[in-house]
Amino acid sequence: MKYIFSLNGRRIKILIGGHQIIIRKGTPDLDVAISCFDGEFEILRYLLPKNFSGIIVDAGGYIGTATLALKDIFPNAKIVVIEPSKENLSILKENLSNIKDVKIVYGALIGTEEKSIQLNNRDTGEWGFTIVKVPKDNPNATPLHETPAYRLADLVNGDEKIGLLKLDIEGGELSLLNHDLTTMQNIDIVFAELHDKIIPGCRDKFFEFSSDRILIKDKGEKYLSIKK
DSSP states (O other): OOOHHHHHHEEEEEEEEEEEEEEEEEEEEHHHHHHHTTTGGGGGGTOOOOOSEEEEEEESOOHHHHHHHHHHTTTTTTTEEEEEHHHHHHHHHTTTOOTTHHHHHHHSSSSSSSSSEEEESSSSSSGGGGOOOOTTTEEEEEEEEEEEEOGGGGGGGGGEEEEEEEOOTTTTTHHHHHHHHHHHHTSSEEEEEETTTTTTTTHHHHHTTTTTSSEOOOOOOEEEOOOO
């Protein structure tokens, strides 16, 4: 009840999925947290060993609940979580402050060489910020701020390999699929939410990327691509 009657934007601590986390009233935070801890990533559980100690990249970290859920499944993994929104990042840092082997990166994941890129507000809530310049579902999206930009190779050391990429970056996936395909192809497992509603072509490019891989349709806009 405290959550219901508190002011919009107020930060509230709740216990969910065995974790104490911070959410904001009047945002999608609670819905995202419920989804993350209610089996969203169960499809991944048997694709890697339980004692997997390699690298997972959580692209589109939002408030950190996906990282927490992935850590529950793969407690020995090293997770690199990247989030482009300053506001979301502040919550993410609080929620992950006591979690071992997690590297937090402020920025957007892209496929090209820019060192910064503009983040835009599609007016769909804090979970829907995008680097797409003219989103299909809101061509008049409002600029938020510039954010640092990174390629996949920037997130790991030269001798490290990404074992799992969780990709939920609101249309930014098309940049990766168009411009950083070689790196993508070297990743064993890619679990992606595709956003043709923001920028057309995401699904077609992901299917093309997965033509020599195992492709599985999951719930909603989510797809799993597994290296053979």
